[in-house]
Amino acid sequence: MNTWYLGLAAILLLSIGAALWRVHRGPSAADRMMGAQLIGTGGVAVLLLLAAAGGPEAAIDVALVLGLLAAFASVAFAKTATRSGLGDPESDAEP
Amino acid sequence: MSVLDLITILFTGAGTVFFIAGTAGLLRFPDTHSRLHALTKADHLGLGLIAVGLAVQVASPLLALKLLLVWGLAVLAAATTSQLIARVALPPHLERQKENAGQ
Amino acid sequence: MTEMPVSSAQLFGLCGAALIGIGLYGFIAHRHLLRRLVGFNVIGSGVFLLFGSTGYRRVELGADPVPQALVITGVVVAVSATALLVALIIRLAQLTGSARLPEESPGGGR
C-alpha cells in the first residue's frame, strides 16, 4: 500500500512539474497565479499521500496550513490588480 | 487485499487522474478562462477523491475530519480565488459590459 | 535493503548546496533589489535545508531535533530581515523612483 501511495505522490509531483511550465510561460499574470494555485493543491495532495505512506502523521497538519494559506497569495494578487491596490477586484468603487 | 484497500486505491487513483487532467487542461487550453475551468476540476475533485480515499483508512475520526477539512479548505479557497482571478483576467471591454449589467 | 550510492540525507544536503549556489547567483547577478531579495531567501533556505539534512543521517534514531529547532529560529530571523528589506526597498522606490541601488562611486567624496 505504501508503495502505491508513494507512487501516486511521485505522479503528482510529475504533474506539478508540468504545471510549472504554465507559471513559466504565463502569458498573463493571472495564468501564472493559476499555475501556482494548481501546484498548491497538488502539494496538499502529496502531503496527504506522504502521511499515508508511513510518513509522519502530522504531515496532515502541514497540508492544513498549506490549504489555509494557499489562497492568500492569490487573494493578494487579485487585490493588487485593482486600480489603487486597495479595492475589490469585483467592483470598481474605491474607498 | 480488503475492500477498504480497494476503495482507497480506486479513489486515490481517480483523484490523481483528475489532477493529471487538470494539469493537461492548464497546459493545453487556449485561453485563461478555459484554463481556469480545468483548474477547478483538479482542485475540487482531484483532492476530494484523494482525501476521501485516505479517510476510509484512518483509525481515528479526528484524523478523518482533518482530511475532510483539508479538502473543504481547498474547495473554499479555489472557489474564491478562481472567481477573483477570473475577474482580474477579464479583458477591458468585457469588464465594462459586466459592470453595466450588474448595475 | 541494498546499499544506496547516496542517502536521502546526502541528497537533500547536496540539494541545499546547489540552492546556495543558485541563490547566490540571483543575489549577485541582479540589480533589481526585489530580485536580489529573492536570491537571498533562496540562499537562506539552502543553508537551512543543508543544516536540516545533516540531522537526518541516522534514520533509525529519528530526525535530530536540534537542527530542526535552529532552522525554525533561522526561518523566523530570515522573514524578519526580508520584511525590513522590503520596507526599505519600497521606501527607496518612493523617494528615488527606482528599486535599484545607485551606482557606487568608488572614490567616494568629491
Add this chain to the structure above:
Amino acid sequence: MMPLAFDLFLCGLVLAVAVAAVSGRELFGSIVFFIVYGLLMALAWVRLEAVDVALTEAAIGAGLTGLLLVGASARLRRLQAPEEETGSRKARAATAIACLSIAGLIGAAVLLLDPRAPGLAPMVDCSLAESGVGNPVTAVLLNFRAYDTLLESTVLLVALLGVWSLSDERSWGGHGGLRQYARPGGVLATFGRTLPAIGLIIGVYLVWAGSKQPGGAFQGGTVLAAVWLLMAVAGVADAPRVSNRLLRLGLVAGPALFLAIGMAGAMAGDFLRLPPEHAGNLILLIEAGLTVSVAVTLALLVVGPPQRDLPHGEPS
C-alpha cells in the same frame, strides 16, 4: 528504492523552481516561482521527518514571504520603478561559474561528513522527560535552548521598529498600511469572513498541539497573523494605529514574559531555568505569550510602515 527516487525527483523540482525564481525574466513570474518554491520546501522538510520545520516553512516561507513579495512587486509597479536591465552576458557567465564553484565546495563538505554521526538526538531523548513537553523540537526551542528563542523573538521586534521608522514624519502614529476595501457581500468579503474562523481554530490548535506533536508558537502565530491579514485585505479588519498602547503591549508581551521567567530563574541561580515539575505549564505560558506577540509582529511587518490614507493609490 522508491523513497529515494521520490526524493531525487523532489530535489530536481526544487532546483528547477529555484533556478526559475532566480533567473526568470519577469519580476512577477519570479515571485510566483518563489511561492511555489516555498511549498516544495515544505514537502522536502516532511521527507526529512522535520514536520515542525515543514509547518514553519509552509506558513512563513510559502505564506507570509510570498504575500510580502507579491505586495512589494505590486507597489513597485505602481511606483513605476523600472524593471530589470540585463547585465552583460560575460559578467553573468563569470558570476554563474563562481557560484557553481562555491556550491561545489559546499557540496564537497556535505559529502565529507560522517554519515553515521548521531548528532544530539540521543541526548535530547534522554532529557525529554525533564523538559516538560513531549515534542523534542519544542523542548529544544523552549527549554534546552530557550535563550536562543528569547533573542529570536526580539529580532522580530527590531525588524518592526525598523519598518515603522520608515514612515513619513507626518504619518507617524497613523494606521499601518492603507485602508483596504471590499465590496460588501462580494466574494472577497465573504471569504474574509468565513476563513478566519477556521484559521483561528487551526492557529490555536497548532500552538496547543506544539507541546506533544509538531507545532508551536511560531507556526501558530504565523497562521494567526495570516488570518488577520486576510481580514484586513477583505476590509473586515482595519490595521491599528501604531500609537495604540494595547497594540504595543501585545508586541512585547511574549518576549517580556519570557524574559521575566528567565530572570526569575537567574535570581534563583540559573538564568532561564524551568523547574521540571512546572516546566510544562511554564512553557505553555511562554508559548501563549509568544503566539500573541509573533502574530501581532508578523502581521504588522507585512502591513508595513504607517501611512496617511489617501483617496487613490500611493501616498505622494
Add this chain to the structure above:
Amino acid sequence: MAFFEASEGPWPALLIGVPLLAAFTAIVTWRAARLLIWSGAAVVPVLSVVLLARVIHAGGLRLPIGGWAPPLGIAFAVDGLSAGFIVVTGLVMAGVLLFALPQFTASAPGAAESRAGYAFVPLVFLAWAALNALFLSGDLFNLYVALELLTLSAVALVAIDGRSGTIAAAIRYALFGLFGSLAYLLGAALLYAVHGTLDMALIAERATADGATVIAGALMTAGLAAKTALFPFHAWLPPAHSGAPAPASAILSGLVPKASFYIIVRIWFDVMPQAAGTIMPVLLGVLGSCAIIYGSVLAIRQEQLKLVIAYSTVAQLGYLFLIFPLAGGGGEPQPWAAGAWTGGIIHAFSHALAKAAMFLCAGLFMEALGHDRIAGLRGAAHHLPLTVFAFALAGVSLMGLPPSGGFTAKYLLLTASFAGGQIGWAIVIMVGGLLAALYLFRPLTYAFTRRGLEEREFARVPRPRQVIPLLLAGLSILLGIASAAPYDILQIGRPHAAVEGLE
C-alpha cells in the same frame, strides 16, 4: 562537573536582561525614554564592571543556561576578552545614550511622539543587549542570533534619518550583513554536523583540521569579514556610517564591526587554531593592510568630516586583521604571539572609544554649523574648544601617538612584527599612522584657523554634551597610560596565557 559553577550570580543574565527590559518598555511607551536612558546608562555599565571584577577575581567563567550544560544547552563563556569588550561597550553606549538624550526624547512634557525618537531608544537598547549577548556567548548558533539582532538594529539605525541616501546605504549594508550572517550560519551548521555540538569550548576539544572543518572556517571567516567591512567588502561602510545620526554613527562605527571581528578571533584563536593553516592568516593580514592603505587614502580625499571619520574606520579596522599573521592562528605559539594578539584587541578597544568620540564631535559640529564640510570648520576651536580638544585627543589615539591606547596597540603589534621578522607588516602599520595624521590634521588645521573670510555663525551647544565625547576620547588615552591593566585582564582565561608577551 566542578567546571560549571552555578554560583556566579545573575551578572551575565542581567547584562542582557536589563537592556532588553529597557527596550521593551521604550517600545510600549515613548514617554519613559528619558528615564530609561538615565537608568540604563547608570546601571548597565556598573553591571559590566561588576562582571569584569568577577572575572578578575575568579578567572574565566562558564555558566550553563537553564541548567542544561552543553552540548545540549547553551553556556555563557566569559573571560578577560569578553569582559573587556562588554566594559568598552557599556562605556560607549552610556555616552551615546546620554549624548542623544536631548535629540531623541521629549523636549517638553506635552511634546508629541516623533518617528525617529520613538525608534531610536529601543533600537539602541536592543543593539546593546545584542552586543552583550554576543560577547558573553559560548555557542556558535547563539552567536548567530545575537549577530542578526545586532545587524538588523544597526540597519534600522542607519535608515533612521529617512533620506534617500541613507535608505540606500541601509539597504547596501543589510545586503552585505545578511549575506555575511548566512555564510557564518552555514559554517556553524557544518561544524555542528562534524562535531555534534555548537559549544565553542567543546568544539575546541574535538576539532581537527579535516576538510569539512576547514571549509566551515573559511565560510564563517568570509561572512564575518564582510560584516566587519574588511577590504574588499568595505564599500557599504562609509555611506552607512556617515549617513546615520551622529549618536548612531558612534555605535555603528565604534562597536558594531568589532562584534563580528570578535567572533573571527574566537574562531581562529580559541575554537580551531589548528585548522588555520598558513595561507588564511596571511591572506587576512594582506587584506587588512590593503584596508589600511586604501581607507586612509580615501579618507584624505573626503571633503566632509563624517566621511573622513567613516573611511578612517575602514582603515582602522584593517589593523585588527594584522593579528592573524602576527599572533598566528595556527602552528606553534610564538613568544611574541600574546603581545600581538593583545595589541590587536587593545586597538579594538581604543578605536571603539576614540571613534565614538569623533562621531559625537562631528555631530556637535553639525549642530553648531548645520553642515560638516571640513572647509567650514574655520573658527571651531574658538567657539567649541572642548569639542575640538576631544576630537584632537581621539585623533591622537587613532594616529597611535603616545601615550594613547592606540600607541600601546601599535607598539605591541610593531614589536611582534619585528620579533617575528615580519617587517612588511611593520611598514604598513607605520605608513598607516602617517596617513592617519594626514587625514586628521586637515580638519584640525581648519578648526584652529582663527578667522575665515566671514565670521561664521556657530549655534550654541550645551557644555554637558561637549563633555561626553571628551570623556570617551580621554578614556582611549587612559587605555594607553594604564596599559598594564588591560593587558593583564585580556590574558584571563586565555589558553596560551602562560606565554609571556614581549612587553
